[in-house]
Amino acid sequence: MQKIALVLFDGARLFDTAVVDEVWGARSGPGAELRKCAETKDPVRLTGGAVLTPERGFSWLRTADLVFVPGLADVDARPSPALLAALRSAHRAGAQVAGLCLGAFVLGAAGLLDDRPASTHWRFTTELARRHPRAHVDPGVLYTGADGVWTSAGVAAGIDLCLHLVRLAQGADAAAAIARSMVTAPFRSGGQAQFITAPTPPPGDEPLAAVRERALRELRRPLTVAELAGWASMSERTFARRFVAETGTTPLRWLLDQRIARAQQLLERSALPVAEIASCCGFGSAVSFRQHFTRQVGVAPSRYRADFRPAITS
Missing domain, CATH: 3.40.50.880 (Class I glutamine amidotransferase (GATase) domain)
Structure with a gap:
């Protein structure tokens, strides 16, 4: 309690x-x-x-x-x-x-x-x-x-x-x-900006929303700003500026936040080894995953899993 x-x-x-x-x-x-x-x-x-x-x-x-x-x-x-x-x-x-x-x-x-x-x-x-x-x-x-x-x-x-x-x-x-x-957003990282330039895009003009959805489907593999910009048919500079204006954070920071959030879910819901979770979430190595996870969440992945082991279902 x-x-x-x-x-x-x-x-x-x-x-x-x-x-x-x-x-x-x-x-x-x-x-x-x-x-x-x-x-x-x-x-x-x-x-x-x-x-x-x-x-x-x-x-x-x-x-x-x-x-x-x-x-x-x-x-x-x-x-x-x-x-x-x-x-x-x-x-x-x-x-x-x-x-x-x-x-x-x-x-x-x-x-x-x-x-x-x-x-x-x-x-x-x-x-x-x-x-x-x-x-x-x-x-x-x-x-x-x-x-x-x-x-x-x-x-x-x-x-x-x-x-x-x-x-x-x-x-x-x-x-x-x-x-x-x-009925509120489930995850906004602390580092996100307090306000954004364009909180709602013009009707019918949501290319970056589609990019974010695709990125979430492909979190398993490395993603670069250049690749995301290509999906939106924009230059990297224009894409990065539009991304910050729409979301309040940079593309790389947003990707890291989503990878960490996905890892938290897998640590709670599955019995996958930490190294496999690192791969599923697009981290280059288990070491890199542990470093990023510990820095952002405050505890190591293994400790996080131990703390919330009752939530594991498989």
């Missing part, structure tokens, strides 16, 4: 609290225990006039595996000293701490962003970097994290971070099932 703490405070964004409740509440099933925590048991007023009643005090954060901090409605609001102390204490006790959107400012005030990567809504990344110069603020990514401290960009990026943390805790299949039930 994974213990999840959702921090409540006056002026927190209702959307962010709802995202955590959606992903880690009933949809995560019996594998997670979600509790709403605040400084006192008094009702907490969120944005839009919504009122929630806490179930636990801040002391519960020290027992949690994962602590979520929703965004601030007012970036200039000052988090209470009790909240900041509780977050520091929870992280020291081993909890992962995640700040959604402007919740990054709360983590920064607690000193948890020092010498770590950080993100927030693109409109406030400059201010986050100004207030917390020791944080490594990346203004473009959807979410990022290190040493058990996570932050996400605005609004929907909070869903992406929550699903990523489900993947790490319960496996890719569990995250995909939650995404399906929420």
